[in-house]
Amino acid sequence: MSEKEDYLVGEFPFIPRQERAQQKRKALLESGQILFAAKGYEQTTAKEIAAHAKVATGTFYRYFSDKRQLLMALLEDEIDNFLAPEPHWFSSNPEFVLASLLETHANRLQKSGLYRVLPEILSKDLELAEVMQAARIRIHARILSGLQLIYEKGLTWRDLDLDILAWSIMILVENGHEKERQGGNRINYQELAKVICRLVFPPEVLEKLRNDGEA
Amino acid sequence: MSEKEDYLVGEFPFIPRQERAQQKRKALLESGQILFAAKGYEQTTAKEIAAHAKVATGTFYRYFSDKRQLLMALLEDEIDNFLAPEPHWFSSNPEFVLASLLETHANRLQKSGLYRVLPEILSKDLELAEVMQAARIRIHARILSGLQLIYEKGLTWRDLDLDILAWSIMILVENGHEKERQGGNRINYQELAKVICRLVFPPEVLEKLRNDGEA
Amino acid sequence: MSEKEDYLVGEFPFIPRQERAQQKRKALLESGQILFAAKGYEQTTAKEIAAHAKVATGTFYRYFSDKRQLLMALLEDEIDNFLAPEPHWFSSNPEFVLASLLETHANRLQKSGLYRVLPEILSKDLELAEVMQAARIRIHARILSGLQLIYEKGLTWRDLDLDILAWSIMILVENGHEKERQGGNRINYQELAKVICRLVFPPEVLEKLRNDGEA
Amino acid sequence: MSEKEDYLVGEFPFIPRQERAQQKRKALLESGQILFAAKGYEQTTAKEIAAHAKVATGTFYRYFSDKRQLLMALLEDEIDNFLAPEPHWFSSNPEFVLASLLETHANRLQKSGLYRVLPEILSKDLELAEVMQAARIRIHARILSGLQLIYEKGLTWRDLDLDILAWSIMILVENGHEKERQGGNRINYQELAKVICRLVFPPEVLEKLRNDGEA
DNA sequence: AATGAATGAGTGTTCATTCAT
DNA sequence: CATGAATGAACACTCATTCAT
Incomplete structure (x- = not known):
């Protein structure tokens, strides 16, 4: 040839x-x-x-060097995709922005399909589990710091623990793509975004953001 | 004995x-x-x-008969423990009730440790995956119907999709026990309960429930 | 009880x-x-x-003592059944006598069904193989001596080797019951007896025997 | 090579x-x-x-693919060797021709030794048993048609059933090689051929064939 | 004497990994 | 560098036989 x-x-x-x-x-x-x-x-x-x-x-x-290494090479490129993307809250329509973030995330996952092996691997590969955990801690920290910003500006609920809040958001975003598979109708990202935004913004803040955006 | x-x-x-x-x-x-x-x-x-x-x-x-059967025997007793327990909202202090539910659930899981194999198995055992999925659909339906009750009484947010809401609660409750492992400090079930309750009850409703309970 | x-x-x-x-x-x-x-x-x-x-x-x-011993006990009682029964030639109608001998033999075998295991066992059990061989030698010797009797009386072919003749008869008698299974129509014992008698008696001797019997 | x-x-x-x-x-x-x-x-x-x-x-x-397949590969090459070769009767000395046929057949079998496993396998492998049975039916049919030829020419006994005759020949030829093992002296193929020819040809026909051949 | 649970060596078969070509 | 035949440890599972009860 x-x-x-x-x-x-x-x-x-x-x-x-x-x-x-x-x-x-x-x-x-x-x-x-x-x-x-x-x-x-x-x-x-x-x-x-x-x-x-x-x-x-x-x-x-x-x-x-072996089968595992090939998998690791694959995951290296994708590991961040598996985790929740970091939402950005400053926008005139955070619900909409979040919804498209969720959708993009879900599409990325579905496309590679690789996330399906994660559970299988994590149970046997301590090293990878640690890498994943570190990544999650990173994500959590980033979401948390985003929340702190809006907390300082008085835009979020004052009675919720920000750490737990960040974790909850991470979990919901991370699992959003699974809803369809796990039971039920195709997920409505718009509605999920609304739910998440409820955890972040009191209704009146959300209203205000919209008005500011328009103005 | x-x-x-x-x-x-x-x-x-x-x-x-x-x-x-x-x-x-x-x-x-x-x-x-x-x-x-x-x-x-x-x-x-x-x-x-x-x-x-x-x-x-x-x-x-x-x-x-084989390894799988032993696993199934183990899971049979536990399968319901893996899934979110169903929260009950009617109480003078739903946050507190939910918090202890979360804690009980987490303890049950940690004790058996068996939930760790679930992801590994679900990816290979279609039959079990279906059983689990059916169980989740059941749980989801139960949480949803609980939400509908309080929706009819006007006790919950009127702008959230109840289906997504039920799903979100299920995911958060189900994963609560993982927080510790996945990243960070020991989870504070009280605070997680607060977050979940925020999704269900507008603050003023929560306040009212507390007062009614005292009265 | x-x-x-x-x-x-x-x-x-x-x-x-x-x-x-x-x-x-x-x-x-x-x-x-x-x-x-x-x-x-x-x-x-x-x-x-x-x-x-x-x-x-x-x-x-x-x-x-073990599975083998049970089999041996079974065979002990039957081993002689497996082998050709010894034909008796002195009769006014040897063909008929032989035919019923063949049929009895076949029925005995079919009834116990045990002959089916023989090939399987003989290939692995040297001892049994030796016992079987000894039995066959005995049978062969008995058939041979029967042939020698009629040879001395000039009733049989003079140009056939009696040893081979005895062996051939043994083989045909022994396998008679298999014809049905191995290929073809149900065996006609009368005709098989005729074939075997042809090996033993020249036609004119056979004719003479019949006449003597009637006389 | x-x-x-x-x-x-x-x-x-x-x-x-x-x-x-x-x-x-x-x-x-x-x-x-x-x-x-x-x-x-x-x-x-x-x-x-x-x-x-x-x-x-x-x-x-x-x-x-497994043990069975190896066996099948071995048998594939040999299956025809296990069965009786087809005798040809038209010759000036059919006894001699048959004797060498018998000897060749016996040698082929003894060389491979594989025929020893046949009984063991046939009892468990229905598929192979069917193949063998089909082969035997083929052989039987071929021997039979050979006999029919000489029957039509009036060269064989007129009072024997050709089907049984063919079967008897097949059995004797097939088992000829076993005589040695089963009991007694080394087989004398010449004598066995003589016995088989007795079943086919009346003595006077055999004599005639010899004379014709010489002439 | 009778039981049947327990034993563990042995079977066919797979697959990650090596290495001669 | 590439190849794919070769390797052999490892696995799930069976069954003749033993032995505590």
Whole structure:
């Protein structure tokens, strides 16, 4: 195959080593993602991934030390997607902004499908569990600091614990995409956003924000 | 159990057959629970469970047709514990009632530790996944009908979708026990209850309930 | 149970020990025969035999040292049935006599069904194979000596090797019952007897025997 | 095979892939044959076959889906050898022709030793049993049609049932090789052929055939 | 003598990983 | 670098046999 590319002067005689290698790596990653999402981690064998990526079994182990490492490489890129995105509250219509945030998040998850393996992995991979936990703490902290901002401006309920509030928001945002699967009708992100905003803004604040936005 | 029989004259020279058999079964169940919770389902072999219960491998298969069946026997007793308990809103202090509900639920879960395997199993065992889903739909329906009662009495927010509201409560209650593990300080159930109650009751309703209770 | 039999004077207070024991032994033998014939030797477990005989697993091992021994006990009684019965040639109608011999043999085999396990066992049990071989040698010798009698009287072909002849007869008689199963119509023992008699008697001798019988 | 490629300039630096793989497959087949013949089918484990072929257990399963399949592969090549070869009667010396047929058949069987497992398998493998039965029916039909030819020419006994006759020949030919094992001296194929020919040809026909051949 | 629960070695089979080519 | 055949430890599960009761 590569011989056919040789006869052109001035062209790359072949795809550079590294690039070709990276193509295989990429193919393996993609195949891993597809198969993990479809069949689960344990149920997918290294051989299958290699076959799906159209490389030999041994090649798998040139690019990844083992099956776990391939999964980690996949998760590395996605881990932040699994967690709740951070809502931004300053807007004339926070409910609407939040709703689209929720939808985007759900779509991202559904697309990769990889979140399906997470529960399977977390129970056996302490290291990954720690990474995830750290990420969640980060997310929680970010949501919390956002809440503190609006707290200082007197825009939020004064009788709720901000830490718990942040955690509740994180949980709801994180799980929003599951509603459909877990029981019931397709989720209405607009309504979920409304519920979350109720936890953050007293009704009169929400009203005021809208008016300010229009003005 | 057998201790109660000791005070009678003419003791049993040995533990009766059936009881001994049930002891082994129980030992296997306990070992299964401990090992599943500690290492995950797939990571635990039938041999290990048997060894931990101090019986031979074959004995495992006398009491359970396979590993899955042992797990199912364990879950059968616990499946309802995994899901959110149903909150009751009619009380002079719904926040307090809810807080103790949350705490009880969390303690139950932590004690068995079995909820840790659920995610792993649900991804592979379609049958169990369906059972769980059905249970969640039931819980959701119950929470929803509770909300409808107070909605009819005008005690709840009028601008929130009750279906989403019920779902949000379910998610928060279900995950409450996870807060500690997932990130941060030990959860304060009182504060979580407050957050949930905010979703249900406008502040003035809550105030009124308290006064009515005192009066 | 046996206590209830005590109150009658002059009766056996209970079935004698040995007899009861022999009943269990017999039941086990029967169950073994039925199950071995139906499912094969390896496919039948000691537990199954005990269950079928309505005794406990352990009881099996009181009466037989192991599964093999039960089989041997069964075969001991039947081994001669498996082999060709010895034909008797002196009769005014040897074909007819032989035909009923064949039929009796076939019926005996079909009834016990145990001959089905023989091939399975012979391949793994050298000892039994030797016993069988010895029995065949005995049968062969007996058939041979029968042939020698009529040879001396000039009643048989003079150009056939009597040893081979005896062997051929043994094989045909032994396998007669299989014809039906192996391919084809139900065997006609009369015709098979005719074929075998052709190997023994020249046609004119056969004719003469018939006439002498009538005379 | 590869030796033939050596005399060419530029030898293969190593045995080609495919050939090596086939060598392992062949080694496994051979080991299977040897062990099955020596110890029987059930008594031989896949692990043993692999060990005997000096490959790892897993390698066994690369070439054969299971033990049964290996056996089937072995039998596929041999199944026709197990059955009686078809005698041809038109010859100036049918006894001699038949004798060498018998001997060739016996040698083929003794060489592979595989026929020893047949009885064991047939009792458990319905599919194979059917294949064998079909083969026997075929053989029987062929022998029968051969007999019909000579019957039409008036060369055979007129008072024997051709169907039974064909069956008897098949049985004798099929079992000829067993005589040695089952009891007695090494079989004299010449004499067995004589016996079988007696069933087919009246003595005077046999005589005539010889004279015609000489003329 | 009888029971049947308990034993544990042994089976077929899979799959992550290695390594000769 | 790539290949894919080879490896062998590990697993779920069975069953002949033993043994406490």
